[in-house]
Amino acid sequence: MAIRITGIDLAAYPVDGGRKGQLHQGFCQSGPLDPYAFTVANLLCGQRSATAIEFMGGLRVEFTAPAVVSVTGATAEISLDNQHQPCWQTLHVKAGQHLSVTPARPGSKHYLAIQGGFDFPQVINSASLVKREKLGGLHNDGQPLNVHDEVQSLAVTSRFHLPPALPQPLIPDYSSAVRVGLVPGYQHDWLDSLQWQRLFNSEYTVTPQIDRMGCRLSGPAIELPSRALYSEAIALGAMQIPPDGQPIVMMADRQTLGGYPKAGTIARCDLNHFAQGIPGDKITFYQLDADDARAKWLLQLAAIERWLSL
Amino acid sequence: MQPFAAIRAIEFAGEDGLIFYTTGATLAAQNQAVKSLHHAITARRPDWLSELVPAYDSLMLVFDMTQVDYHAVYQFVSHLPTASGTHSAEARLHRLPVWYGAPDANDLALVSEVTGLSHEDIISRHQQTPYNVYAVGFAPGFAYLGELDAELATPRLANPRKAVPKGAVAIADRQTAVYPDVSPGGWHLLGLCPVPLYQPDASEPTLIQAGDKVTFYAINEDEYYALVQQAGASH
Numbered sequence: 001m002a003i004r005i006t007g008i009d010l011a012a013y014p015v016d017g018g019r020k021g022q023l024h025q026g027f028c029q030s031g032p033l034d035p036y037a038f039t040v041a042n043l044l045c046g047q048r049s050a051t052a053i054e055f056m057g058g059l060r061v062e063f064t065a066p067a068v069v070s071v072t073g074a075t076a077e078i079s080l081d082n083q084h085q086p087c088w089q090t091l092h093v094k095a096g097q098h099l100s101v102t103p104a105r106p107g108s109k110h111y112l113a114i115q116g117g118f119d120f121p122q123v124i125n126s127a128s129l130v131k132r133e134k135l136g137g138l139h140n141d142g143q144p145l146n147v148h149d150e151v152q153s154l155a156v157t158s159r160f161h162l163p164p165a166l167p168q169p170l171i172p173d174y175s176s177a178v179r180v181g182l183v184p185g186y187q188h189d190w191l192d193s194l195q196w197q198r199l200f201n202s203e204y205t206v207t208p209q210i211d212r213m214g215c216r217l218s219g220p221a222i223e224l225p226s227r228a229l230y231s232e233a234i235a236l237g238a239m240q241i242p243p244d245g246q247p248i249v250m251m252a253d254r255q256t257l258g259g260y261p262k263a264g265t266i267a268r269c270d271l272n273h274f275a276q277g278i279p280g281d282k283i284t285f286y287q288l289d290a291d292d293a294r295a296k297w298l299l300q301l302a303a304i305e306r307w308l309s310l
Numbered sequence: 311m312q313p314f315a316a317i318r319a320i321e322f323a324g325e326d327g328l329i330f331y332t333t334g335a336t337l338a339a340q341n342q343a344v345k346s347l348h349h350a351i352t353a354r355r356p357d358w359l360s361e362l363v364p365a366y367d368s369l370m371l372v373f374d375m376t377q378v379d380y381h382a383v384y385q386f387v388s389h390l391p392t393a394s395g396t397h398s399a400e401a402r403l404h405r406l407p408v409w410y411g412a413p414d415a416n417d418l419a420l421v422s423e424v425t426g427l428s429h430e431d432i433i434s435r436h437q438q439t440p441y442n443v444y445a446v447g448f449a450p451g452f453a454y455l456g457e458l459d460a461e462l463a464t465p466r467l468a469n470p471r472k473a474v475p476k477g478a479v480a481i482a483d484r485q486t487a488v489y490p491d492v493s494p495g496g497w498h499l500l501g502l503c504p505v506p507l508y509q510p511d512a513s514e515p516t517l518i519q520a521g522d523k524v525t526f527y528a529i530n531e532d533e534y535y536a537l538v539q540q541a542g543a544s545h
Contacts, residue, residue, distance in 0.1 A: 023363045025516045026450040123510050133450055134491075135510060185322030186329065230337075231445060231454070233363035233370035235323040257365055257447030265324040268375075293325035294375050301376065 002152045003061040003114070005145055006098070010057025010106065013129040013144040014120040014136060017049040022124055023256045029236060030128035030136075031252050033212060034109045036172060036272040036300070037072040041113035043308065044070035044090045046160035050117025051127040053145070055110050060100045067093045067153065068162065073110030074174045074276050077102040088171045090162055107210075107278035108174070116154040130253055132213075164310045170303060174276045181267030181288035181296070182239065186232075190224045190261050196287075198222060199263065203284055204247065206277040212253035214240075215274075217283065221245025224261055231259040237266035237274075251275065267293040269300055314388050316343035326360070326375040328383060331368050337457065340367040341444050345521045350390040358383075364520040365445040366454070402522040403440070406488065408479050409534035410436075410501035415478040417498040424464045435459045436479075436500060436526060441486060443522040451490035451508035451516035455524050458484045470496035477503045479526070490516070504529075504537035 005012070015038060018031025032038035032054055042050050045068055053059075069091050071078050078085040079100045085091055093099065101110060120127040121140040129136030129144060137143045138151070145151070182199075191199070204219035222245045233256060234240075240248045240260040249266060250258075266274050267288045277283060288296070311320040311328075318333035332343035348364045351371065361372035373383050410433045411418055418429045425432065441455035448454075463484050471494060474480070478489045480497035489495060490508035503526075507517045518524065529537070 021361060023361045024446060024520060026447045026452050027515075124515060183322055183325050185324065185327075188321065230366035230368070231447070232329065232365045232368040233323065233361075233447075235327045235329075235370065235372065237324060255448055256363065257445055264322065265327075267325060288325075290322050290325040290380055294379055297325065297375065 002064045002150050003067075004064060005060075005147050005149045005151070006062050007058060007060030007100075008055070008145060008147055009059070010055070011144050012053050012055035012059055014051050014118060014127045015054045015111075015129070016051040016117075016127045018128050018252065019124050019126045023233065026256055027124055027133065027135075028130055028213075028253050028256060030126065030130050032109075032111065033252055033275040034073060034111070034272040037109065038111050038113075040088065040166065040170070040304070041070045041072040041111040042117075043163055043304070044072070044088070044166065045113045045115040046162045047113075047115065047117065050113065050154075051120050052111045052113040053118060053151070055101075055112065056103075056108065057106055058100070058102045059110070059112065060098065061112070062098050063093045063095055064150070065095050068115035068156075068160075069093055069099070070113050071099075071101055071110060072113075073103070074108030075104040076108075076110055077104070088166050090165075105278055108276050114153045115160055116156040119152040119154050132253065163308050167307055170307055172272060174273060178270075178273050178277060178281065178283050180270040180274045180283055180285050181293055182264045182285045183267055183288055183290050183293050184264040185235075185290075186238065186262035186264065187224075187229070188264055190227065191222065191263055195222050195224070199247075200285055200287060203282045206279050206281045206283065208279040210277070210279060212251060214248050214250045214254055215277065217247045217249070219246070222247065222263070227261075229259050229261055231257045234258045234262070235265050237268070237271050238262045239264055239266065249274065267296065269293065269296040311384055316346070320384070322380070323370050323372070325380070327370055327372040328380055328387075329368050329370045330387070334367075337366060337444075338442060341442060344369050347387075347390075348521065351387065354386075354390070356386065363447075365447070366456075402519070404505075404518055404522060404524045406479075406503050406505055406524060406526050407529040407533065407537060408436075408501045408503050408526050409531060410479075410528055412502040412531070412534065414475045415480075415499035415502050418500065421462070421464055421481070421498050421500070425461060427461060432462065432500070433528060435462055436481070436486065437528060439525075441524045443518055443520050443524060444485075446516065446518060446520050449490060449493055450510070451518065453487060453507070453518040453520075453522075453524070455486045456484055458486050460484065464498050466496040467498065470494055474499065475502065477505075477507075479503050502534060504534050504541060506541050 334340035
């Protein structure tokens with residue numbers, strides 16, 4: 001079973017759960033930018049955390065064999081041989097059919113999952129592609145997919161059970177005005193009350209300086225005292241405040257260590273909304289303490305488990 | 311969260327992470343406390359432990375928040391037997407050969423200008439101290455070694471290089487390092503090391519771990535190429 005890539009507008013590359021337990025060796029975490037959409041894409045194919053294709057901009061593929069697939073992510077037009085198909089649902093595809101995905105907004109993130117998972121080389125226990133580290137991809141050199149590439153899927157075993165249709169409330173509303181929870185941490189006490197007010201009461205704009213490593217925002221500058229700081233581990237979603245006061249949120253492919261002060265981290269329950277931001281989008285932040293952030297995350301997981309047990 | 315023992319502060323690193331900052335009279339002492347804590351946690355390796363990332367004066371712990379919350383993690387860490395100074399296993403020592411002044415990685419003239427030291431003096435001072443591996447990061451297998459002889463301290467290059475060669479031995483401030491692979495970089499280069507520090511296909515992809523020790527010794531051009539060939543053949 002395989003797909004042949006017939007069109008890539010911006011970028012497409014393999015992602016899975018990421019490199020786990022390797023940060024201390026300098027390997028970045030990698031994995032999906034929108035972990036929620038990635039997870040649901042796999043669940044719709046009857047599996048957890050198999051290798052999927054993350055893509056930005058349009059993607060067109062031809063199937064060389066029948067397959068069970070799903071497409072998730074921000075709003076997009078999906079068609080199979082020009083027949084309209086729903087996003088965030090299981091799709092049954094016949095050999096020779098052409099799938100086309102056209103995102104409503106260029107730069108949003110989307111996932112194509114296939115039953116069995118796509119077959120990409122594994123390196124350090126993961127198929128996730130990291131360009132900077134020259135890891136992953138069809139030739140395991142960190143190069144993303146190209147038109148004409150063929151990607152195989154792994155064998156489907158009998159333990160795959162397809163879930164019922166995904167209930168509407170489990171489909172995220174990726175509207176362009178995004179409110180994102182921030183869990184104060186790290187050097188949070190370097191911000192005085194005025195700076196915290198500024199951070200929580202201002203609108204920040206996603207700049208074009210955005211990639212899989214991080215997302216630079218622009219808005220009212222956060223002023224911090226100038227103090228020495230040894231490089232330290234950077235958590236997923238950490239908000240760095242460089243000397244110009246414009247926050248940078250660190251994403252899946254972030255470097256493992258860094259020496260900029262950090263105000264805190266984006267709450268996991270809102271990380272997918274933040275990751276779907278494209279240049280020009282407006283973001284506001286609200287304070288969330290660690291217990292509440294964990295509770296909100298566990299509620300999201302519970303909602304998914306309820307769907308699977310329907 | 312109340313600090314304890316050799317920990318001066320504990321902060322959140324996400325709702326699924328804590329970062330522990332250590333105390334000590336010197337950076338070496340602070341880093342020793344990081345090592346002790348790291349070792350004490352690794353010895354128990356609880357199921358919920360996802361990541362443990364040591365650095366100069368801090369240790370980040372990431373946990374599986376479906377299994378525990380940070381209160382439980384705090385309780386676990388605060389009850390560990392981490393009497394300061396009782397640091398566990400002997401540190402591993404790596405002796406790394408360096409072809410100082412290799413044409414592809416030679417900023418000796420620049421370093422000489424900044425420090426006022428002769429090329430010979432720079433090279434001999436760089437080899438004098440056994441270095442602590444304070445952290446591994448920035449790129450796979452990139453080890454931050456310290457502390458460099460204070461006389462050798464140099465600021466970063468005004469214009470960072472787009473491509474530092476693989477194996478380049480570099481210095482910046484009171485740190486030194488070997489670039490495991492071609493990468494951008496702003497440190498001053500002293501020479502080339504033929505020992506591979508990063509082999510993605512190997513069972514142990516990175517040679518140096520935080521907590522190890524490193525010494526450097528000088529080799530000449532012929533010895534460098536012989537060692538490069540040897541490394542290529544064994545891989």
